Amino acid sequence: MSLPLTEEQRKKIEENRQKALARRAEKLLAEQHQRAGSGSSIAANSSQSKQGLPPNLPREPPKPVSHGVLFKQQDLSSSSTGDQRPPNPHHFHLSTPQQAKGSGKIHEDVPTACLSHSPPSQMTATRVSPPLAKSPPGAPTQQLLCYQSGQASHETKSTPFANTAREPLAKAKSFQKTPASSFGQPHRDPGLDAKAERPSTSGQNISDSRCGSGSVTARPEGRLSQKSGASFHKAVSSQQGACIRSGDRFQVKIGYNAHLIAVFKSLPSRSYDPATKMWNFSMTDYSALMKAAQSLPSVTLQPLEGAEDSRELPSADGVAQARLPSAPSLAFVKGRCVLISRARFEADIGYSEHLTAVFKQMDSRNYDAKTRRWSFLLEEHNKLIAQVRCLPQVQLDPLPKTLTLAFASQLEKTSPCVPETIPEADLSGVDSKLVSSLLPFQRVGVNFAIAKRGRLLLADDMGLGKTIQAICIAAFYRKEWPLLVVVPSSVRFTWEQAFLRWLPSLSPDCINVVVTGKDRLTAGLVNIVSFDLLSKLEKQLKTPFKVVIIDESHFLKNIKTARCRAAMPILKVAKRVILLSGTPAMSRPAELYTQIIGVRPTFFPQFHAFGLRYCDAKQHPWGWDYSGSSNLGELKLLLEEAVMLRRLKSDVLAQLPAKQRKMVVIAPGRISTKARAALDAVAKEMTTKEKTNRQQKEALLLFFSRTAEAKIPCVIEYVLDLLESGREKFLVFAHHKVVLDALTKELERKHVQHVRIDGSTSSADRDDLCRQFQLFESHAVAVLSITAASMGLTFSSADLVVFAELFWNPGVLLQAEDRVHRIGQSSSVSIHYLVAKGTADDYLWPMIQEKIKVLGEAGLSETNFSEMAEATDYFHKDPKQQQIYDFFQKSFEEDGSDRELLEAAESFDPGSGFQDLGGMLDESTLTDSPLKKRRFEFFDNFDSFTSPL
Numbered sequence: 032m033s034l035p036l037t038e039e040q041r042k043k044i045e046e047n048r049q050k051a052l053a054r055r056a057e058k059l060l061a062e063q064h065q066r067a068g069s070g071s072s073i074a075a076n077s078s079q080s081k082q083g084l085p086p087n088l089p090r091e092p093p094k095p096v097s098h099g100v101l102f103k104q105q106d107l108s109s110s111s112t113g114d115q116r117p118p119n120p121h122h123f124h125l126s127t128p129q130q131a132k133g134s135g136k137i138h139e140d141v142p143t144a145c146l147s148h149s150p151p152s153q154m155t156a157t158r159v160s161p162p163l164a165k166s167p168p169g170a171p172t173q174q175l176l177c178y179q180s181g182q183a184s185h186e187t188k189s190t191p192f193a194n195t196a197r198e199p200l201a202k203a204k205s206f207q208k209t210p211a212s213s214f215g216q217p218h219r220d221p222g223l224d225a226k227a228e229r230p231s232t233s234g235q236n237i238s239d240s241r242c243g244s245g246s247v248t249a250r251p252e253g254r255l256s257q258k259s260g261a262s263f264h265k266a267v268s269s270q271q272g273a274c275i276r277s278g279d280r281f282q283v284k285i286g287y288n289a290h291l292i293a294v295f296k297s298l299p300s301r302s303y304d305p306a307t308k309m310w311n312f313s314m315t316d317y318s319a320l321m322k323a324a325q326s327l328p329s330v331t332l333q334p335l336e337g338a339e340d341s342r343e344l345p346s347a348d349g350v351a352q353a354r355l356p357s358a359p360s361l362a363f364v365k366g367r368c369v370l371i372s373r374a375r376f377e378a379d380i381g382y383s384e385h386l387t388a389v390f391k392q393m394d395s396r397n398y399d400a401k402t403r404r405w406s407f408l409l410e411e412h413n414k415l416i417a418q419v420r421c422l423p424q425v426q427l428d429p430l431p432k433t434l435t436l437a438f439a440s441q442l443e444k445t446s447p448c449v450p451e452t453i454p455e456a457d458l459s460g461v462d463s464k465l466v467s468s469l470l471p472f473q474r475v476g477v478n479f480a481i482a483k484r485g486r487l488l489l490a491d492d493m494g495l496g497k498t499i500q501a502i503c504i505a506a507f508y509r510k511e512w513p514l515l516v517v518v519p520s521s522v523r524f525t526w527e528q529a530f531l532r533w534l535p536s537l538s539p540d541c542i543n544v545v546v547t548g549k550d551r552l553t554a555g556l557v558n559i560v561s562f563d564l565l566s567k568l569e570k571q572l573k574t575p576f577k578v579v580i581i582d583e584s585h586f587l588k589n590i591k592t593a594r595c596r597a598a599m600p601i602l603k604v605a606k607r608v609i610l611l612s613g614t615p616a617m618s619r620p621a622e623l624y625t626q627i628i629g630v631r632p633t634f635f636p637q638f639h640a641f642g643l644r645y646c647d648a649k650q651h652p653w654g655w656d657y658s659g660s661s662n663l664g665e666l667k668l669l670l671e672e673a674v675m676l677r678r679l680k681s682d683v684l685a686q687l688p689a690k691q692r693k694m695v696v697i698a699p700g701r702i703s704t705k706a707r708a709a710l711d712a713v714a715k716e717m718t719t720k721e722k723t724n725r726q727q728k729e730a731l732l733l734f735f736s737r738t739a740e741a742k743i744p745c746v747i748e749y750v751l752d753l754l755e756s757g758r759e760k761f762l763v764f765a766h767h768k769v770v771l772d773a774l775t776k777e778l779e780r781k782h783v784q785h786v787r788i789d790g791s792t793s794s795a796d797r798d799d800l801c802r803q804f805q806l807f808e809s810h811a812v813a814v815l816s817i818t819a820a821s822m823g824l825t826f827s828s829a830d831l832v833v834f835a836e837l838f839w840n841p842g843v844l845l846q847a848e849d850r851v852h853r854i855g856q857s858s859s860v861s862i863h864y865l866v867a868k869g870t871a872d873d874y875l876w877p878m879i880q881e882k883i884k885v886l887g888e889a890g891l892s893e894t895n896f897s898e899m900a901e902a903t904d905y906f907h908k909d910p911k912q913q914q915i916y917d918f919f920q921k922s923f924e925e926d927g928s929d930r931e932l933l934e935a936a937e938s939f940d941p942g943s944g945f946q947d948l949g950g951m952l953d954e955s956t957l958t959d960s961p962l963k964k965r966r967f968e969f970f971d972n973f974d975s976f977t978s979p980l
């Protein structure tokens with residue numbers, strides 16, 4: 032009979048045993064590291080865990096237990112905890128659900144240490160966990176084990192995951208309510224878990240690769256073994272269900288289960304669909320539901336496929352399942368801060384008790400019961416983030432750096448947000464003609480731009496006078512000129528006219544309109560160039576432009592285009608960047624990116640970051656898709672704060688005239704040499720003295736017709752530019768059949784839906800076509816004959832009228848304008864007159880203005896063309912031209928001239944002189960896709976068409 036051991040001997044034995052265990056643990060960890068290093072599935076697991084680490088949380092040197100390691104169940108419950116029981120040789124494998132899925136293994140998020148044991152005979156001891164933290168003395172064994180099981184290492188206390196130990200404990204407790212937990216555990220109310228709304232633990236799962244056997248061990252951990260049986264029982268007998276996506280919500284497909292229904296009813300976003308007999312929830316409740324479902328042994332719920340955090344949730348398929356503690360590696364409540372106003376941000380995150388406690392410490396906290404979100408003043412942002420970082424199981428991403436920079440003043444503020452007041456700029460250095468002409472809202476625009484140090488996207492609605500504002504802003508920085516103005520090809524000369532009109536101090540010689548690829552980009556003080564020529568000439572730039580205007584800046588929306596590649600470096604180095612667009616993004620936020628960084632090159636240096644936040648970026652097997660939109664409220668706030676000023680017509684209607692007229696000088700370069708020669712020849716004919724009156728008149732009609740023919744390419748280019756700029760509904764009036772034909776032909780080629788009304792349209796058809804245009808949004812353009820459609824029709828669904836040709840009778844023009852400017856029109860209407868230099872327009876335009884002036888003086892017309900249109904001095908003073916002008920006046924004032932001209936226009940055959948536009952246009956732009964898409968697609972290929980001749 033052996034003597035009983037002395038106390039000292041017992042102590043010594045225990046010490047030795049502990050040492051042996053520790054050595055064994057070390058050895059096994061080393062093995063595990065080796066495996067991880069050899070690229071096994073564990074290594075993949077480990078890397079996944081690391082990826083899942085919140086980037087903003089302090090990182091500890093990798094701790095073996097926190098990343099996809101093999102745990103030995105026994106060691107979770109023994110080793111340095113003070114537990115005297117012998118090591119359990121059971122073998123456990125920690126892996127992600129995906130891995131488990133792949134390997135056919137099943138995982139559950141329940142503390143395995145409390146539950147899952149197989150007979151030693153079937154278990155192979157392969158890994159030992161590191162020593163565990165000391166458990167509270169006197170804790171009941173079961174709870175003690177559960178507590179310990181979550182604590183992978185005492186060292187992890189200092190890691191962001193250290194506190195995860197509490198979570199498994201909670202889970203272990205929750206498990207006690209299950210039917211299988213009849214092992215002396217206190218009963219728990221099935222609804223409790225759900226009520227607690229504990230979000231899902233996002234850790235990895237530990238599972239026993241062999242626990243599927245469901246065997247019961249005869250070891251001292253008998254109760255645990257029985258739990259294993261319970262787990263097994265759940266796996267085989269539990270009710271199977273699945274989460275299924277349904278729009279932005281998800282639904283749960285499962286049969287009736289009272290416990291689960293109790294869980295459902297505790298979730299705030301619950302909704303029951305009697306038709307499908309399924310409950311559905313918002314994604315914000317997903318984690319909480321999965322978590323609660325995991326604690327119900329009678330339920331096995333398949334997670335959402337591809338759910339953001341599904342990898343953090345246990346896989347539920349297969350037979351054997353073990354409810355095991357999450358590895359303390361990933362945050363289980365994840366979310367981000369989102370800006371909701373200039374002064375406040377909210378936390379878009381699931382529920383966490385600890386997090387709520389932190390929220391409640393913020394002075395500016397506000398809880399929105401509707402959205403169930405907390406919001407705070409920006410000035411508490413940094414404080415909140417700092418405190419949340421101390422919560423190991425919470426990952427709350429701060430506002431992106433771009434936002435904190437843009438709203439830096441708000442972040443530092445201590446008083447409530449007051450609307451930013453824009454200081455009045457000192458415009459004494461700018462031509463008084465311009466400054467005094469600015470409408471009040473335009474003045475605000477100029478002030479805003481100067482407050483932003485000359486870098487902005489001026490995104491006022493179309494027709495609000497972005498040109499005059501841009502010229503004023505640029506003129507404020509005149510000392511920094513030469514100025515570069517990049518514009519669509521069709522409006523280069525209109526810009527030249529605008530500079531001449533608004534800056535009388537600027538000599539016309541100082542303006543350089545770049546017409547060909549051989550011209551110099553820097554020849555003038557003001558250099559106006561088309562997007563396409565810029566990409567050919569940018570290499571000329573030795574010294575950068577300090578002041579740059581980009582008109583229709585959405586032309587830069589696609590970073591891959593030559594125009595964008597040419598413009599972006601220029602914008603980056605320029606000191607002042609004035610982007611103009613009435614439609615900065617026509618279909619998606621991604622289109623704004625280049626314009627944003629054009630103004631603020633430091634914002635979102637990587638498009639991907641922008642795409643993730645605002646384009647709902649999604650990864651597909653073929654790559655990332657940035658065509659969506661997300662967080663638009665925040666994007667709007669950011670743009671308004673730091674990048675963009677946008678006013679709608681409706682915002683400033685009271686300041687606007689009912690009609691805004693604009694003379695558009697269309698590019699002379701577009702008129703072919705042949706057409707030019709024909710025009711010159713006819714002009715010469717008209718001034719030949721020997722001609723009879725009749726012959727002269729014939730010459731005039733021919734001049735008028737040749738003008739129409741010569742303008743066709745420019746007119747089409749302008750109309751297409753308008754469509755690209757986002758003009759969705761407008762009228763184009765022309766007089767000659769050849770122009771109407773060319774326009775409709777081109778619109779057909781581009782698959783732009785339109786209607787056409789000319790002299791040959793029956794009255795029944797006229798009304799029908801008019802109605803179609805009014806009712807259908809898809810009808811973008813109405814091509815109308817000046818004389819056949821200028822009366823009796825209503826096209827008030829449009830607010831822009833383009834005159835492709837001039838007409839000598841202003842009364843007819845005014846009537847045509849009034850097709851849109853009539854009852855039903857709530858907006859200020861824009862009228863664009865396309866005028867080509869060196870054509871009959873040289874005489875028609877001044878003649879029209881003169882006539883209107885006379886009518887106005889006689890009180891017969893309220894319209895004053897000269898006040899609203901550019902280039903009021905658009906008139907050739909050459910004596911020969913004066914002669915033609917006189918001749919024009921005389922001819923058009925004679926009785927019957929209208930009829931003669933109309934007939935001439937109808938019968939005009941362009942003959943050999945007519946350019947078939949089909950040959951000019953890029954066939955590659957044709958496509959068969961539906962309208963909206965087609966329009967965007969062909970615009971993407973627009974470069975080739977807009978190149979000057």
Ligand SMILES: Nc1ncnc2c1ncn2[C@@H]1O[C@H](COP(=O)(O)OP(=O)(O)OP(=O)(O)O)[C@@H](O)[C@H]1O
Pocket residue numbers: 468469470473491492493494495496497498499612613691692693694898899900901
């Ligand atoms: N303050 C003003 N005084 C006189 N005319 C003005 C004023 N503001 C704008 N206009 C006239 O209104 C017309 C439209 O202006 P502008 O072309 O600059 O508009 P926009 O905003 O650039 O429109 P879009 O986006 O269609 O190009 C022009 O003829 C312009 O001369």
